[in-house]
Structure formats: C-alpha cells, structure tokens
Amino acid sequence: MNNLFKYILFGFMALIFATGDISAQGKKTTRLQVEYYKNHDKMEMLIATLIAKERRYVPLAGAMIRFYSVNDTSKALLEELVTNDEGKVVLKINDNSKIFYDPSGIMTFEVEYGGNSSYKSVQRQISVKRANLDVFFFQKDSIKSIEVNASEIGPDNLITPIQGLHVRFYIKGTFSLLDIGKEKTDQYGNARIDFPVYMPGDTAGVIKIVVKIEDDDDYGTIESRGEINWGIPVKVIKKERRGLGDTDAPLWMVYTLIILLSAVWFHYLYVIYMIIKIKLAR
Amino acid sequence: MELDQKATRTLNFFTAQMVTISRYGIIRLAVLLIFVLGGLYALIVQIVKGHIVTGMRDNVVWGIYIANFIFFIGISYAGALISGILHLLRVKWRTPIIRIAEIITIVSTLIGPAYILLCMGRLDRLHHLALYGRIQSPIIWDVLAISTYLIGSIIFLYLACIRDLAALRDYPFKNKWRNKIYRFLAVDFNDNTKQNRYLNRALDIMSAIIIPLAVLVHSVLAWIFGMTLRPGWHSTIFAPYFVVAAVFSGTGVLIIAMWVFRRYYKLESYITKIHFNYLGIMLMILGALYAYFTFSEYLTSWYGSETWDMEVLYKLFDPEEYWWWFFFAAIIGVVLPIIVILIPKFRTINSITAVSVIAVLALWVKRYLIIIPTLETPLLPLQDLRPEYIHYQPTMIEWLLTFSGVALFCLIFFLFSKFIPIIPIIKAEEGKNYAQLRKTVMERIIKRKLKETKMKESQKIEHL
Numbered sequence: 226m227n228n229l230f231k232y233i234l235f236g237f238m239a240l241i242f243a244t245g246d247i248s249a250q251g252k253k254t255t256r257l258q259v260e261y262y263k264n265h266d267k268m269e270m271l272i273a274t275l276i277a278k279e280r281r282y283v284p285l286a287g288a289m290i291r292f293y294s295v296n297d298t299s300k301a302l303l304e305e306l307v308t309n310d311e312g313k314v315v316l317k318i319n320d321n322s323k324i325f326y327d328p329s330g331i332m333t334f335e336v337e338y339g340g341n342s343s344y345k346s347v348q349r350q351i352s353v354k355r356a357n358l359d360v361f362f363f364q365k366d367s368i369k370s371i372e373v374n375a376s377e378i379g380p381d382n383l384i385t386p387i388q389g390l391h392v393r394f395y396i397k398g399t400f401s402l403l404d405i406g407k408e409k410t411d412q413y414g415n416a417r418i419d420f421p422v423y424m425p426g427d428t429a430g431v432i433k434i435v436v437k438i439e440d441d442d443d444y445g446t447i448e449s450r451g452e453i454n455w456g457i458p459v460k461v462i463k464k465e466r467r468g469l470g471d472t473d474a475p476l477w478m479v480y481t482l483i484i485l486l487s488a489v490w491f492h493y494l495y496v497i498y499m500i501i502k503i504k505l506a507r
Numbered sequence: 508m509e510l511d512q513k514a515t516r517t518l519n520f521f522t523a524q525m526v527t528i529s530r531y532g533i534i535r536l537a538v539l540l541i542f543v544l545g546g547l548y549a550l551i552v553q554i555v556k557g558h559i560v561t562g563m564r565d566n567v568v569w570g571i572y573i574a575n576f577i578f579f580i581g582i583s584y585a586g587a588l589i590s591g592i593l594h595l596l597r598v599k600w601r602t603p604i605i606r607i608a609e610i611i612t613i614v615s616t617l618i619g620p621a622y623i624l625l626c627m628g629r630l631d632r633l634h635h636l637a638l639y640g641r642i643q644s645p646i647i648w649d650v651l652a653i654s655t656y657l658i659g660s661i662i663f664l665y666l667a668c669i670r671d672l673a674a675l676r677d678y679p680f681k682n683k684w685r686n687k688i689y690r691f692l693a694v695d696f697n698d699n700t701k702q703n704r705y706l707n708r709a710l711d712i713m714s715a716i717i718i719p720l721a722v723l724v725h726s727v728l729a730w731i732f733g734m735t736l737r738p739g740w741h742s743t744i745f746a747p748y749f750v751v752a753a754v755f756s757g758t759g760v761l762i763i764a765m766w767v768f769r770r771y772y773k774l775e776s777y778i779t780k781i782h783f784n785y786l787g788i789m790l791m792i793l794g795a796l797y798a799y800f801t802f803s804e805y806l807t808s809w810y811g812s813e814t815w816d817m818e819v820l821y822k823l824f825d826p827e828e829y830w831w832w833f834f835f836a837a838i839i840g841v842v843l844p845i846i847v848i849l850i851p852k853f854r855t856i857n858s859i860t861a862v863s864v865i866a867v868l869a870l871w872v873k874r875y876l877i878i879i880p881t882l883e884t885p886l887l888p889l890q891d892l893r894p895e896y897i898h899y900q901p902t903m904i905e906w907l908l909t910f911s912g913v914a915l916f917c918l919i920f921f922l923f924s925k926f927i928p929i930i931p932i933i934k935a936e937e938g939k940n941y942a943q944l945r946k947t948v949m950e951r952i953i954k955r956k957l958k959e960t961k962m963k964e965s966q967k968i969e970h971l
Contacts, residue, residue, distance in 0.1 A: 474643045474644070474645060479642055479643055482642075482648055482651070483642070485723070486651060486652075486655055489655055489659065489716060489720060490655070492712055492713075492716050493658065493659065493662060493716075495712065496662055496666070496709045496712055496713055497662075499705045499706070499708060499709035499712075500666075500669075500694055500705075500709065502701075502705045503669070503694050503695070503696055503702045503705045503706055503709075504694040504695050506699065506701040506702050506705065507695035507696075507697055507699075507702070
C-alpha cells in the first residue's frame with residue numbers, strides 16, 4: 226500500500242515538472258514596431274505596435290509597454306502604457322523633461338515589452354532628430370504652387386535647413402489622401418510643386434494639402450497641413466431617393482402621421498368612454 | 508326597451524328572417540362555401556409550392572391580388588363615406604341603406620388587406636411587421652392607416668347597432684345564446700335621455716372621424732403608386748382619382764347589395780325606388796367625376812409624349828393587348844351608367860342595378876389596368892425574354908382566390924344579416940320633432956283660450 230502511494234506521488238510530481246517544462250517551451254514570439262510621428266499640430270509621439278505570433282501575427286491587446294529615453298550612460302523610464310485592441314500604444318513626448326538629447330540633438334528611445342507566461346519579451350530602439358515641416362502657398366502670375374520648408378531643430382533649438390529630404394504632397398480627400406507629387410528639398414530646405422488647379426475643392430473651393438516626410442531614417446514621419454481656396458468650388462446636389470420599403474421618410478411626415486393617428490385614436494377612446502357612460506346611465 | 512307599434516312590427520319581421528333560412532338560402536350558402544373552400548385549397552397550394560403557381564414573376568411582381576386589394580378598400584371607403592355623410596347631414600331617406608353601407612365597409616376592409624398577405628412570400632414572418640416594423644416606412648403607414656380605419660368602422664357600426672341590439676336583447680328568441688350576446692353588446696341600453704345623448708354624441712364623433720379617415724386611407728394607398736417613378740403611376744392626381752373611383756365603385760356595390768337584400772328578404776316596403784334613384788344619381792355624378800379624372804390623367808400622359816408613359820399608353824390602346832379592357836373600364840363602365848341614370852325613362856330599379864354591376868366590373872378592370880401594364884413596362888430593357896416575364900397572366904390559383912374573396916364577402920354579409928337586422932329597426936330621435944312641437948304649442952294655446960273663456964264666463968256670472 227505504501228509503495229503504491231509512493232509511485233502515485235512520484236508520478237504526480239513528474240507530471241507537474243513535465244507540464245512546467247512544456248509551458249516554458251511554448252512561449253509565443255512577439256514583435257514590436259516603433260515609429261516616431263509628428264503630426265500637423267506639431268504634436269510629437271511614439272507609436273508602438275505589438276504583435277504576437279498565433280497562427281499568424283495578430284495584435285496583442287492589453288500588454289504593458291515601457292518607454293525609456295536612453296543615452297550612453299543613462300536610461301530613464303518615460304511611461305508605462307497598455308496596448309489597445311489593435312496592439313497599439315501612443316506616447317506623447319512633447320516637452321518631456323526626462324528625454325535625453327545627444328550633442329547633435331538626437332533622441333534615443335527604447336521601447337520594451339516584458340513578456341509573460343504566454344508571450345516572449347521584446348524590445349526595440351529608435352533614434353530620431355527633431356525637425357519641422359511647414360507648408361506655404363505661392364502664386365506668381367497665373368502659376369500657383371505649394372512649397373514646403375524642412376528644418377532640423379538642433380540643440381538649443383537651433384534651426385538648420387535639411388537638404389535632400391524626400392517630401393510627398395497629398396490632397397486630403399474624405400476618406401484617403403490623393404498623392405499629387407514628390408519632391409526633394411534643396412539646400413534651403415525648400416521643395417515646391419505646382420498647385421493642381423484642376424482639382425475640385427469643397428463648396429468654397431477650399432482644398433486641404435497634406436505634406437509628409439514618411440518614415441525617414443533620421444526624422445521619422447512628419448506631417449504638415451495647409452488649406453487654400455484654389456480648388457474648383459463644388460455645388461453639392463443632395464440626391465434624394467425614396468422607395469416604398471425605405472425607412473428614411475422626412476421626419477415631418479412621420480410626426481404628421483403620428484399626430485393624425487393619435488387624434489383619431491383619442492376620439493376612439495372618447496367614444497369607448499361614451500359607451501361605458503351609456504352602460505352606467507341605465 | 509319599449510317599442511312603438513311600427514318598430515315592433517319591423518322587429519318581428521326581421522327576427523323571423525334572422526332565425527330561419529330557406530332552401531334556396533342553404534343552396535346559396537353552400538355555393539358560397541364551395542368557393543371559399545376552393546380559395547382555401549388554392550391558398551394551401553400557393554403556400555406549399557410557392558408563388559411559382561401564380562402568374563407573378565420578377566418583372567410583374569404584382570398581379571390581381573393587388574387589384575383585388577385596391578378594389579375592396581375602395582368599396583369600403585364608399586360605405587364609410589355614404590353612411591358618415593348621410594348621418595351628419597341627417598338625411599331622412601338614409602335609414603334603410605345606412606347599415607348595408609356600414610357592413611360593406613367592415614367586410615371589405617377585412618377581406619381587402621388579406622390579398623396583400625397573398626402577395627407576400629413569407630407569411631411565417633408576418634409577425635415581424637409588429638415586432639420590427641419602423642414608423643418611418645410608408646408601408647407601415649398603410650398598415651396603421653388601414654387598421655385604424657377598420658377599428659373605426661367597427662366602432663361606428665357597433666354604435667349604430669346599439670339601439671337595435673337593445674331591442675333584440677328583449678326579444679324572446681328560442682336560442683338563448685342570442686339573447687346573451689345581445690345583452691352583452693347592448694350595454695344596458697334602455698333608450699333613456701342620458702343614454703340617447705351619449706350615443707348620439709358618439710355617433711356624431713365617429714361620423715365626423717370616419718370621413719377624413721377614409722379619405723386618408725385611400726390617399727395613402729394612392730400615394731404608394733403615385734410616389735413611385737413608374738409610367739402610369741407617377742401622377743399628382745392619383746389620390747383624388749383613387750378616392751373618386753373608390754366611391755364610384757362602392758356606391759355601385761351598395762346598390763347591388765340593396766337590390767339583393769330587397770329581393771331575397773322581401774324589403775320592398777323598406778328599400779324603395781326612391782333609394783335607388785338617389786343612389787343612382789349619386790353614381791351618375793361620381794361617374795362623371797371619375798370620367799373627368801380619367802380623361803385628365805390619360806390626356807396629360809399622352810400629350811406629354813414621355814417615352815415610358817407612351818409605352819404604357821400604346822399597350823392600353825393596342826387592340827391585341829389591353830384596348831378592349833381599357834374600352835370597357837374607361838368608356839363603357841362610365842358612359843353607360845351615366846346615360847341610363849340620366850334619362851328618366853331608363854331609370855328603373857333593375858336598370859340602375861344593372862349599370863351598377865357594369866360600373867363595379869369596370870372599376871375592377873381599371874385597377875387591373877393600373878397595375879399590370881405598368882409593371883409590364885420596365886424602366887430598363889429585360890435581359891430574360893421568357894414570355895411569362897414580359898406578360899402577366901393570372902393563373903387558376905389566383906382566380907380561385909379572387910372568387911373566394913368575393914364569395915367570402917357575400918358569406919360574411921349573409922352572416923351579418925342573420926345576426927343584425929339589415930335595416931335599422933329603431934330610429935333615433937334627431938333634432939326637433941316639429942310635428943310634436945306644433946301639437947304641444949297648439950294644445951297650450953287651446954288651454955289658454957279655454958281658461959280665458961272660462962274666466963270671462965265666470966266674470967260675467969259674477970257681474971250678473
């Protein structure tokens with residue numbers, strides 16, 4: 226009996242250790258993508274996306290991501306944030322006093338996911354220089370053009386033009402961006418393209434121009450916007466279509482119907498009340 | 508409830524007919540039942556095999572079911588309008604015809620919408636209309652309007668029957684269940700002043716409500732067509748056109764019903780030639796109005812020469828397609844009633860009834876012509892040129908269901924007449940009875956004169 230108990234105990238313990246070993250081996254691979262993005266409101270942010278390999282790579286929601294600013298000697302924790310359903314987390318870094326700058330004005334960030342019992346840890350480093358992108362509109366005679374100026378913000382906020390930077394020009398549509406050209410900045414940091422005067426704008430002819438430096442190795446993604454009424458004004462014609470089964474009848478019709486029917490039903494109720502009174506007046 | 512001699516005689520006359528049925532009556536009832544059962548069989552076939560057993564296809568999606576629906580709703584409208592207006596105007600000669608008109612309203616409002624259900628592919632989802640119906644949809648408006656109208660018509664008929672129900676309650680029927688039902692429905696009415704006041708008030712309200720409601724219901728139905736961008740439908744005058752056509756056909760049905768009940772219930776002393784004449788003149792005026800609307804409708808379509816409108820008109824004017832139907836519906840069915848009723852020599856009870864039959868049939872054909880030729884004229888060319896996709900042909904199933912609807916109409920009407928006298932027994936006191944008033948005044952004057960004479964004589968005696 227004692228031997229039987231001993232074998233069961235050993236067997237059970239062996240099972241526990243074996244299970245633990247299996248779970249350690251089964252941790253899933255994770256990947257972290259980090260992007261520096263400066264939007265048209267000059268808001269600087271780090272966007273981290275965490276994905277994990279299930280059958281294919283899928284966003285990992287609810288994971289804790291740590292953002293550090295690093296230099297050769299130090300590492301400062303900026304913030305800890307949890308990923309959303311898309312596996313994304315955004316850290317706004319404007320005027321953060323904890324950020325280190327090297328002598329040439331480069332910021333280096335380390336982004337880290339610590340992992341857990343199911344997912345492996347992962348970390349990424351990204352270094353960027355701060356830059357500005359400004360958009361202007363020029364008209365000379367009948368020629369209209371869009372110009373951008375790209376400049377680097379060095380230590381002590383020293384501004385220097387960036388030469389040879391690829392800038393893309395877009396028109397903002399309702400749902401997407403329409404690519405209208407690409408140009409390289411000159412020695413003054415300027416790039417210019419002709420304004421597409423044939424494009425339809427809104428009812429006042431206003432067109433929104435978006436210029437971007439996209440995923441640059443040194444400057445990340447920077448976006449700037451401007452708008453001007455150089456487009457062709459569009460007359461909006463609201464097309465109304467109504468069918469029998471449609472459920473978009475004008476509200477005044479619905480209210481009229483409800484009021485009319487309510488009036489009729491009120492009278493029905495009153496008549497029923499009269500019938501009750503007839504019974505009571507016997 | 509106390510009845511005068513005349514009312515008692517009328518009550519005895521009608522109750523005798525209500526509790527008995529002649530041999531011919533049984534045969535007629537059996538024939539009607541056979542038709543109704545035939546319709547039931549057709550309905551089962553349609554449910555089991557689907558709409559493939561009808562002539563409706565992808566292109567012509569509506570057939571005679573919708574024509575029947577419009578036809579019955581039209582008839583119902585006339586009943587409501589005639590009884591409502593005649594009641595409000597206190598027209599004296601209305602009494603013998605008003606109840607027939609009210610019953611027509613209810614029976615046709617019950618049967619008409621059933622044809623919509625026959626058009627629907629998934630009757631098992633009918634309850635979704637109540638569960639998921641959206642008030643923003645015009646289809647729901649039609650459902651609400653027709654339901655409201657039906658309930659209003661039932662209340663109106665019930666109110667108009669309360670006096671008779673009270674008389675029937677006190678009648679010694681052999682079958683006690685009748686008395687029980689009449690007792691329940693009569694709401695203890697015993698003709699006292701208060702009860703009469705309440706009842707008259709309720710009747711006035713319902714008469715006033717039912718008229719605009721009937722116009723609204725039929726207008727909503729017309730707008731379903733008028734607001735659809737199809738040739739032959741998209742018309743601004745469709746609502747009044749439908750209303751006039753409805754009253755025209757409904758008056759015709761009322762005349763036919765009067766003729767049938769007069770003949771088979773021996774009501775010659777109640778429904779007289781004067782009633783046929785009045786209603787005949789009404790039919791004639793409505794026929795003229797209907798003719799005016801028809802002319803206006805087709806003239807504007809034809810003169811406008813819009814491609815798709817012309818396609819429909821060519822179909823209507825083509826002898827190989829719909830010309831003869833159109834000729835019957837738009838010309839014979841209108842002109843003949845007008846001529847027969849206009850010339851006093853031709854104006855007899857039978858001739859008025861005969862032209863009413865023609866008018867009613869013409870109006871049914873008219874509803875058919877509103878629906879089918881338009882649907883046979885699609886706005887885009889047809890890809891599949893199978894003949895049944897281009898031309899609609901009603902099948903035996905559809906005809907069976909149509910005739911069973913008519914049979915059911917007659918059957919319910921017949922059953923009504925076995926439960927409620929087809930002519931009101933008790934007349935309501937309306938307004939002032941001037942004869943009585945004159946009599947009272949005269950009596951007072953005579954009394955005063957007598958008193959004065961007596962006084963003078965007594966004074967003379969005292970003086971002497």
